[in-house]
Amino acid sequence: MAVNESNILNRLYFIAGCMFIFGLAVVFKLLSIQFLQGDVYRAKATERVVKNVVIPANRGNVYSVNGNLLATSIPKYDIRIDALTPKTKTFEKHIKPLCDSLFKYSGKPSSKFEKDIRRARANRNRYFLLARNIGYSDYIRLRNFPLLELGAFKGGLIVEQTTKREHPMGGIAQRTIGYERIDDKGNVTRPGIDGAFGIKYLRGVDGQRKKQQIGKGQWKPLSDANEIEPKDGYDVYTTIDVNIQDIAHHALLAQLEKYKADHGCVVVMETKTGEIRAISNLGRNKNGHYYERLNYAVGESHESGSTFKLMALAAAFEDKVVDTSDVVDTEKGILSFYGKKVRDSKHGGYGKVTVSKAFEVSSNTGIVKAIDQAYRKQPEKFVDRLYDMNLNSDLNLPIIGEPKPIIPDPRVKNGRWSGIALQWMAYGYGVSFTPLQTLTFYNAVANDGVMVKPRFLREVKEFDKVIEPFEKEVINKEICSKETIVKLQALLKNVVEKKHGTGYRLYSKNFSMAGKTGTCQKDYRDKEKLNYISSFAGYFPAENPKYSCIVVIHEPDKSVGYYGADVSGPVFKRVAQKIYTDTPLVDEIESLEVKMGAVEDEYEKFYKTAQIYKTIMPNLVGMPAMDALALLENMQIDVKVKLNGNGVVKAQSVNKNTKLKNNQIIVLKAS
Amino acid sequence: MIASSHSADKKVYEIARLKNEVKEMRSAFVDGRSKLMRLKMESHVIEVMKDKGLAPSVIPPKKIKVKKTQN
Numbered sequence: 001m002a003v004n005e006s007n008i009l010n011r012l013y014f015i016a017g018c019m020f021i022f023g024l025a026v027v028f029k030l031l032s033i034q035f036l037q038g039d040v041y042r043a044k045a046t047e048r049v050v051k052n053v054v055i056p057a058n059r060g061n062v063y064s065v066n067g068n069l070l071a072t073s074i075p076k077y078d079i080r081i082d083a084l085t086p087k088t089k090t091f092e093k094h095i096k097p098l099c100d101s102l103f104k105y106s107g108k109p110s111s112k113f114e115k116d117i118r119r120a121r122a123n124r125n126r127y128f129l130l131a132r133n134i135g136y137s138d139y140i141r142l143r144n145f146p147l148l149e150l151g152a153f154k155g156g157l158i159v160e161q162t163t164k165r166e167h168p169m170g171g172i173a174q175r176t177i178g179y180e181r182i183d184d185k186g187n188v189t190r191p192g193i194d195g196a197f198g199i200k201y202l203r204g205v206d207g208q209r210k211k212q213q214i215g216k217g218q219w220k221p222l223s224d225a226n227e228i229e230p231k232d233g234y235d236v237y238t239t240i241d242v243n244i245q246d247i248a249h250h251a252l253l254a255q256l257e258k259y260k261a262d263h264g265c266v267v268v269m270e271t272k273t274g275e276i277r278a279i280s281n282l283g284r285n286k287n288g289h290y291y292e293r294l295n296y297a298v299g300e301s302h303e304s305g306s307t308f309k310l311m312a313l314a315a316a317f318e319d320k321v322v323d324t325s326d327v328v329d330t331e332k333g334i335l336s337f338y339g340k341k342v343r344d345s346k347h348g349g350y351g352k353v354t355v356s357k358a359f360e361v362s363s364n365t366g367i368v369k370a371i372d373q374a375y376r377k378q379p380e381k382f383v384d385r386l387y388d389m390n391l392n393s394d395l396n397l398p399i400i401g402e403p404k405p406i407i408p409d410p411r412v413k414n415g416r417w418s419g420i421a422l423q424w425m426a427y428g429y430g431v432s433f434t435p436l437q438t439l440t441f442y443n444a445v446a447n448d449g450v451m452v453k454p455r456f457l458r459e460v461k462e463f464d465k466v467i468e469p470f471e472k473e474v475i476n477k478e479i480c481s482k483e484t485i486v487k488l489q490a491l492l493k494n495v496v497e498k499k500h501g502t503g504y505r506l507y508s509k510n511f512s513m514a515g516k517t518g519t520c521q522k523d524y525r526d527k528e529k530l531n532y533i534s535s536f537a538g539y540f541p542a543e544n545p546k547y548s549c550i551v552v553i554h555e556p557d558k559s560v561g562y563y564g565a566d567v568s569g570p571v572f573k574r575v576a577q578k579i580y581t582d583t584p585l586v587d588e589i590e591s592l593e594v595k596m597g598a599v600e601d602e603y604e605k606f607y608k609t610a611q612i613y614k615t616i617m618p619n620l621v622g623m624p625a626m627d628a629l630a631l632l633e634n635m636q637i638d639v640k641v642k643l644n645g646n647g648v649v650k651a652q653s654v655n656k657n658t659k660l661k662n663n664q665i666i667v668l669k670a671s
Numbered sequence: 672m673i674a675s676s677h678s679a680d681k682k683v684y685e686i687a688r689l690k691n692e693v694k695e696m697r698s699a700f701v702d703g704r705s706k707l708m709r710l711k712m713e714s715h716v717i718e719v720m721k722d723k724g725l726a727p728s729v730i731p732p733k734k735i736k737v738k739k740t741q742n
Contacts, residue, residue, distance in 0.1 A: 068708060074698040136698035161694070168705030220683040243713055250714040510730065578713075581727065584734040591737060 053211045053219060057204030059165070060233030062177055062194055064242045065277070065458060069168050070177045071194050076164040077139040079131045079148075083120040085156035086147065091121070094147035094155075101145040102130065105138075127158065165194070172249045173240060175292040176279045176399070176456070191295060193456055196398040197236050201460050201467070204233035234467050237458045239275035244268055244579065248278040251574035255553060256282055256290050259560050259567050262531075263290075264553035265297040266571055267439050267454075271545045273472045274443065274452035278575070296552070299401035301432045305520025306362045306564065307537045308428030310488060311441060312371055313359060315385035317484040321374035324356040324487055328373075330365040337420045342368050342427070345519065345563075360494045360501045362517060364427045371426035379422045383409050389479040391433075395440060395453060406432035428520060435552045438537055442515075443548040444476070445492070446539035449485045451476040492516060493542045503536070506569045511580040512542035515549075515572060517564030522555065531555040534567035540576040549575055602627075610634065617666070619656040620649045625670040638662050645670040 033041065062071035086094070095114060103110035120128040131142060139159070142148060148157045165179050178192015180202075190198055207230030211219035252266045263283035269276050283293035294300070316322035333349030335342040342364050344350065350363050358366025375382040386392065386407055394404045408430050409415040416430065424430045436454055444451035453473040460468040492514035496503040502517040515538015523529040534556055539548035551568035561567060606627050609618050614636045620628040628649050632641050637660045644667065653667035654660070709715060717727060 069701070069704060072701055074701045075694050076698075136695060136702045140699075166701060166705070168701065168708050170705075170709065214680045214683065218680075218683055218687055220680055242708070246712045246714050577729070581729060581731045584732045586734045586736050588736045588738050 049213045050210060051213075051219070053209050055207035055209055055230040057206050057230040058232040059204065060202040060235045062202070063235060063237045064240045064245075065238065065275070066241065067237075068242045070173070070238065070240065071165060071167050071179070073163050074136070074166050075161045076133050076135065076166075077131075078129070078133065078160040078162070079139065079142050080158040080160070081117065081120075081128050081130055081148070082126040082152075082156035082158055083117055083128050084124055084126050085152075086150070086154065090147070090150065090154065094150075097146040098148065105141065105145075106131070126156075133164070169242065169245075171291050173245050173278070173280060173292070175281050175295045176240070176298075177238075178399070190400070192399060193236065193238055196400065197457070197460075201236055202233040205231040207231070232462075235461045235463075237461060238456050239270075239277065239458050240279070240456070241277045243582070244575065245278040245280065247578040248571070248575050249280040249282075251571045252280050252282055252551070252553075253290055255567060255571050256284070259553065259556035259562075260288075261553045261557070261567070262555035263293065263296060264551070264568075265300075265435055266549065266551045266575070267297045267436060268547055268549045268575055269439055269443055269454055271443055271446045271539060271548050272452075274440075274454050275458070275472075276454055276456050277547065295399065295401065296554075297435045297550075298397060298399050299403065299434065301403040301406070301434045301437075302522070302533055302552075302554075303520055304428040304431060304433055304438060305518040305533060305535065306364075306428055307438055307442075307516050307518035307535055308431055308433075309359055309362070309367050309426070310445070310492070310516055310537075311386060311389070311391060312367060312382075312426045312428075313355070313491070314389065314445075314480055314484060314488055315382055316371060316374050317487055318388075318480040319374070319381060319385055322355055322370045324354065324491070326355045326370065327352055328355060328358055328366045328369045330358065330363050330369070333365060335365045335368055335423075337372075337423050340420050342423065356491055356494065357500065359491050359516075360498055362495075362502045362519075368423050368426045372423050375422055379410050382422060382425075383407060389441070389444075390451060390476045391437075391441065395437060395475075397436070397454070398456065402434060402436075403432075405434075405437055406430075428518065435535075435550050438535075439548060439550040440475070441479075442537045442539060442550065444479050445485060445488050446514075446545035446548045449478045449480060449482065450474060451479050489514065489542075492538060496538075496542075502563075502565050503538075503569060505565050506573045508573070508577070511540065511576060513540040513573070513576050514538050514542040514545075517569065519562060519564045532558065532562040534562055534564045536564050536568040536572045538572060540579070547576075547579060606631065615660055617652070617654045617656055617658045617660055620652050620668065623649050625649055625668065628668060628670075632666060635660065637664075640665045642667045643670060644668065647671050 059073045061069055064070050095117065099110040099113040099117070102108070102113045117128065131138070134142070143157070143159075147155045149155065151157055167174055167177060176192050178190065178194040178196070180188065180190045180195050180198040182188050190196065194202065208228040209221055211221050214220045248266045248268055252264055255261070256264050261284070263281070265281040266278065267276060268278040279297050281292055281294060281296045282290040283296070284290050285293070313322065329352050330344060330349035333344035333347060344363050344365050346361070349365055350358070350361055353361070353363065353366055355366065355370050358370070371382070392405055392407050394402050406416065408417045408421040408425060410417040410421070421430055440451060440454055451474065453475050455470060455473065457470045459466050459470060493512070495501040495516055496507055496513050498504065503515055506513060515536055518533070518535035518537070520533040520535070522531045522533050531554075533552060533554050535550065535552040537550040539545040549572055551571040553567050556562050556567045606623075610631055612618070618631070620631070625643055625646050625648065629641055629643060632639055639660055640663060642665060647670050649668050649670050651669040654664070713727070720726070
């Protein structure tokens with residue numbers, strides 16, 4: 001190609017054009033990044049240094065009725081060591097003393113610690129666990145151990161802190177106080193009060209805040225705008241009384257251990273208000289230790305046995321088909337219906353007895369006979385009466401897992417009705433209640449017929465401000481007539497106070513109780529597996545009841561004993577006794593100034609002597625030594641008195657009517 | 672601008688430190704309190720006093736109340 005001017009120019013234009021297009025492309029890309037994709041990138045950029053930090057709300061506390069902490073959130077610590085960080089010199093210097101301290105702390109041999117830590121160092125383990133989930137005081141102790149006290153950079157100490165829910169009372173009432181736990185899959189388990197009121201009150205609302213990274217792993221808030229304030233959870237005040245709970249727990253534990261029972265529960269309820277003062281549920285694990293496993297009192301429905309006789313008689317009295325003075329024949333202790341037999345625990349029965357005695361001795365045949373005669377033709381009436389007393393409905397408790405009571409009904413298909421249902425119901429088989437449901441009925445009897453709902457909460461508070469108070473809830477203002485109630489109360493009282501009563505072994509002349517024993521067979525379809533449920537339900541004091549209480553113990557060792565009065569009764573008595581001895585008896589007197597002749601006389605005599613003898617020695621023989629001492633020391637002359645012995649003055653070293661001198665020593669002998 | 676930003680940063684560190692301190696104090700408090708609660712529980716007191724031959728009374732305390740006379 002010839003080299004001429006136009007060729008050069010053309011080439012120049014071409015290059016310039018290309019460069020212009022390239023420039024345009026750059027500008028276009030720039031603009032597109034800036035404006036088209038700008039937001040995405042800008043967001044990405046801020047994400048690195050700015051983030052929305054969740055400020056977790058503090059979970060509220062659970063308190064007892066007298067203000068003791070039952071559940072609270074506190075930090076727990078995991079202590080680890082970075083085995084590689086310490087220099088060889090420091091490591092060798094401190095490793096022995098550290099392991100000795102760890103031995104003192106944990107009881108594991110020092111040599112094992114040393115071997116493990118040395119191996120961790122050899123394996124270049126920078127994250128070796130020393131202690132997991134320890135409390136604050138232990139954490140402080142560990143932090144001051146040799147090597148660890150040098151800190152993170154020299155000693156390799158690693159501390160990780162997590163917030164844990166803690167029950168200061170330990171295992172006591174744990175199941176009722178409860179917790180809220182979320183597992184890896186997001187499933188929530190929430191037993192007890194802590195679980196039931198977790199979402200509504202305790203949890204609080206998490207806050208949110210925009211923060212910017214500023215190094216050292218810290219974040220600083222960007223602005224005050226666009227943040228959500230965290231709201232701490234409310235505090236929940238329960239009705240549980242720590243002292244009663246403590247006694248109930250240990251009394252139950254002692255009985256369970258004595259009778260090697262499988263599990264048991266005890267509930268104490270304030271009669272007037274329905275407030276639960278104590279609730280203890282203990283079950284045995286594989287090693288034979290007892291601990292709070294399940295909330296048996298709320299969640300375990302079982303056949304009531306003899307404790308149901310009260311409900312049966314209540315219905316019969318109310319319908320006026322049976323009365324306490326009616327005589328029934330216990331027929332030598334065996335009744336037969338459709339080939340099935342009702343037996344008395346006493347071989348041979350009780351002969352012909354009144355209904356009230358049949359109840360007091362807990363005669364199965366006696367009660368069954370009375371109910372059978374009264375309702376055989378119209379079992380619906382009996383069932384309806386039970387319904388009227390709210391026995392068929394659950395208590396609608398906040399704690400989850402309460403089953404509905406079971407009462408057979410002849411009118412309902414598949415209603416568990418059979419030819420012997422009525423008779424079996426009369427002594428507590430075929431029906432099923434939780435301990436708390438049974439207790440609610442007994443409490444209604446104690447409370448003169450007013451059935452109150454058991455409750456666990458007193459109020460919900462935010463610091464001192466009451467957010468939600470809980471009032472007592474009445475389920476039924478009058479479960480039956482006054483007359484019936486009086487009869488039932490007398491029956492329950494007699495069970496304990498009459499010599500023939502099944503609860504007489506619990507009788508105490510110091511304080512009164514009323515209640516009903518129950519010894520119920522469990523798994524009776526298979527003779528091999530036959531076991532017992534021993535229970536005691538009642539209230540105290542018998543007049544003007546303050547508390548009602550139920551004790552249910554499952555599967556006591558038959559060789560040790562299984563009767564309700566022996567197994568469960570003592571727990572009831574211990575609780576009653578505890579509450580009795582804790583409530584002072586009030587003695588009212590008219591006036592503190594009681595004038596006693598002898599005292600008055602003596603005082604007059606003393607006063608007279610003191611008035612006359614001011615410088616002269618009086619006759620002190622026969623006077624109480626303390627009076628004589630006071631008399632001499634209050635004289636106008638300073639004398640020194642030496643008193644030998646105590647009681648009444650027998651001899652004085654200075655004769656009477658002698659003039660006394662300053663600083664004279666007088667010796668008094670008394671005996 | 673830079674100075675005030677640094678002073679703000681300093682405050683953040685300070686707050687973080689204090690917060691940690693509060694947490695530690697709180698856990699020390701709860702720790703102590705739960706220890707106390709276990710110590711003062713009746714069952715524990717009974718056990719400790721057993722060695723000294725003391726047991727809870729079976730009769731309740733008596734409270735003497737003087738009736739107020741009207742004059």
